[in-house]
Amino acid sequence: MEKQPVLILASSSPRRQELIRMLGLPVRIVVSHADETVEPGTAPDAMVEQLALRKAEAVGRQLRTSGAVSVPSDNAANFGTSTNIQDGEPGIIIGADTIVVLDGTVYGKPIDAEDAFRMLKRLQGAVHQVFTGIACIDQRTGRSTVQSIKTDVTLQALTDEQIRRYVATGEPMDKAGSYAVQGLGSTFVVRVDGDYYSVVGLSLHALSGMLQQFGIAVP
Template identity: 55%
Template sequence: MITNEELLIVPMAAHQLILASSSPRRQELIQSFGLPYIIRVSDADETVEQKITPSEFVEVLSLRKAATVREMLEASDKHGIIIGSDTVVVYNDEVLGKPVDEEDAFRMLKAMQGQTHQVFSGVACVDAETGKQVVSHSVTNVHMKAMSDEQIRRYIATGEPRDKAGSYAIQGIGATIISGIEGDYFTVVGLPLSLLSDMLLEFNIQVL
């Protein structure tokens, strides 16, 4: 995996993509495109006060993250496409974000066990120089296995749910509690690559 130190030795102008995320999984996914990129962590406020749909929610936050990074860049560094992304889990019309503690994680996993929930991932692409914006989202249905309280506790004890929306990670040991999905796997991971590649075409960037 390319480290931040290795990335920083390349002039900013050479980079096509600027990922506005500190998420290791999103960094690994963006690397799979084989395009030059850098990481610029967004410190955007992730609170949304007004009542909006999950799809609107992830699009609003994705764009806010990308726009915040654009504001952080010096004028001489505004080259490339900034990518912001946000993911939420929705069950019974409740948006499930990252758990505040282990009991909150247990509450989420207990509610979803043996049921189907939705994962929404938003993506925003912003031209660092011109400010041109393209925003979209995708949704995937996820079927979770029925589990005992003991199984849920053992999963929580791995530490994996701690910073994950919905308290699980499909790309980790959390894969063992998922029986199937309907839709894009990478939407559940946190960055829908197929959607993103289509959006980048709006900026004349081709992945293939």
């Protein structure tokens, strides 16, 4: 009987790791360290698709060149008993990327607290778009599929004091657009039109459909 492919998540994001566990499938974590620069003027959907695929491809190269990749010890307990992914083990590598866009301007992760303040000052009281790209690669055959999801998010109007108090919590510092829809940031998210989990960082609906293309059924 052919061994069930393991899902190999090319991400260090705790949010994506938590979401992919919800699928109830075997998962390993390998951080890609991929270059995240893109050509200026790249459309948002193309940008997240490129970056998601690049992250997955980077992990694929790690697996081919090292023969075994260690899973970070702090994740091993949550994602299975094995701490290594062996070269040739059947697996689907999953990369993901998320950006926030308002009026054609792309907002990624802030570089510091002031940058986070500037982002939130711009996004507050407005409707913006969150784009998340997902890429899946069969590490044995190289077959791949890529998809992007767009969701509209409305934030309430905020005072400078409210924004600075939120930034002071530290929550915005590793989030695209400088807010967490699943955290304290939810207190000023008025509306989400579309895929909530895509805003968090990984659309489970889109991913489950993509995995079906590789013969993997989500329980």
